[in-house]
């Protein structure tokens with residue numbers, strides 16, 4: 001009989017259709033715009049290269065449907081935007 005032991009780290013990937021555990025993947029962060037599945041990290045990275053709200057909307061489409069995320073987008077722009 002074959003016995004297989006998984007370490008705690010591998011246990012969570014035991015049923016994943018992968019040959020090796022995933023690594024090196026960067027977390028997207030929480031989703032800010034649910035309409036377009038845009039994450040906080042994507043928004044922050046775009047703000048850090050100088051994007052304002054209109055640029056975020058044009059580039060990532062966030063805040064262009066129902067707009068419930070717009071107050072959070074404005075907060076992220078204010079906090080993370082760098083002038084380029």
Ligand code: FES
Nearest residue numbers: 033035065067069
């Ligand atoms: S949650 Fe961003 S436009 Fe709807």
